[in-house]
Amino acid sequence: MASKDNQGSGAFIRTESAFRHFISPEPNAQFPAEKGRYALYISPTCPWAHRTSIVRILKGLENIIDLYELHPSMGPKGWYFSGEGSSLPADPLYGFKYLPDLYKKADPSFTGPFTVPMLWDKRTHTVVNNESSEIIRMLTTAFDHLLPEHLREVNRPGGGLYPKHLQSSIDEVNSWVYNLINNGVYKTGFATTQQAYDANLYPLFEGLDRVEQLLSSPAPSDGGSPETKSRKYLLGDNLTETDVRLYTTIIRFDVAYRPVFLCSLKSIRHDYPSIYSWLRRLHWDQDSRETNAAFHSTSAPYLDVYGPSYAAARHKKVFGGQGPLIVPGGPTPLIDQL
Ligand SMILES: N[C@@H](CCC(=O)N[C@@H](CS)C(=O)NCC(=O)O)C(=O)O
Incomplete structure (x- = not known):
């Protein structure tokens, strides 16, 4: 996985991506949006x-x-x-x-x-x-x-994946979700000292606690109605890019990050009921026009591959490929039905 030398601290530091051009809808742009290009x-x-x-x-x-x-x-x-x-x-x-x-x-x-x-x-x-x-x-x-x-x-419902009226909230949630969770699992799993591991493990679960709290609070559109127990998506009633960015970490959590990356304080299925129900709704949604089966079709075929592939990645990164490579089994089932 992309990382810099950790300068002896045992901490995993992610390298900035190098190629940063943008495709544009403008026909005269350097990279114009075109079919098949x-x-x-x-x-x-x-x-x-x-x-x-x-x-x-x-x-x-x-x-x-x-x-x-x-x-x-x-x-x-x-x-x-x-x-x-x-x-x-x-x-x-x-x-x-x-x-x-x-x-x-x-x-x-x-x-x-x-x-x-x-x-x-x-x-x-x-x-x-x-x-x-x-x-x-x-x-x-x-x-x-x-x-x-x-x-x-x-x-699209709610104005799309990154609608103007939600942009500052999306950016704000993305930022802590990235630091604590998306990248947090890597900082935990690729730590090469106990100190670096501890320094990232606890913040990761504080991040998950924060998501659990967010998902179990009413959507802003409900005006805090006491009848509404939880919101459907992270930012409210509609799917945004924040759901996509969190989903790809959470779908790997119980099957790979918890057993292989030692993110072991809690599991999604037993300790985070609102996150688990949000995850299963997205994962099993195969007919709605809103998701077009995007979550299911891109993860269901690979659920059993996440564990072995993360085990191999950590073996290489942390142990330099030395010693036996053990792939943990389970959990059973890999994900529960809705
Ligand atoms: N910041 C990049 C990170 C991408 C990244 O780290 N990808 C990993 C795989 S999960 C990779 O290709 N690593 C190759 C390597 O480190 O040699 C992004 O979000 O696109």
Whole structure:
């Protein structure tokens, strides 16, 4: 996973993403939104990549942006195409076997980290962007003029995934959810000293407590009505990008972060009833027009792969690949029905 040298403290420090261009709806932009021009490279186990594959489906962009899936675990040379399961046998554009080859094609001087998700421009043969939080914003708004009316942001329930009236609340919640939870599980699981582990484990669960409290409070639109027990989504009655960004961490929690990354104080299923019901509603929703099965179709096939792939990642990162690799079993079931 993308990280810097921890300067001896045992702390995991995430590296800033390197490619930060934006796709724009303007036809004369450097990267204009066009059908068939861009490709998303992902691994289905990566939570940052998972954000982008969810939003691609939520927005109905399957015929506009290609999706190229790599093997669920990294190999010695990084992410690669294996032809196993849903991984493509090789890069469909240039026949490469390894993701780093694409980065090198875009910029021969780039030395990594070679991360997923990565958004590629087929026209100019370069990386547009490799920062998931920015990729999902582009997918949310830049292609709307190519989409049917009901999929455009202005016509979605509540004004879309990042509506103007909620932007400051979304940014505020995203910020602490990222620090304490999305990145918190990595800071806990990749700590190489007891001190660094302790310093991140407790804040992670304070973050989860805060989400539990948020989800069990009435939606702002209820005006605090005592009859309403909880809100449907993190920001109220409608799905926003904050739900997407939290979902990809929570769906991995009991099956991977808790057993493999030692995020062991509590589990989602036994200790966080509001988070677990929010998670199951999103995960099992296969028919609503609001989600278009985006959550289920991008996680159900991989639930049993998260544990082994995170076990391999931690084994490599924390133990340098030395010693036996043990993959914990369970939990059973991997997720409960609604
Ligand atoms: N900030 C990036 C982080 C992406 C990231 O760390 N991806 C990991 C996989 S979960 C990766 O590709 N790591 C490759 C490496 O470290 O070599 C984002 O949100 O897009």
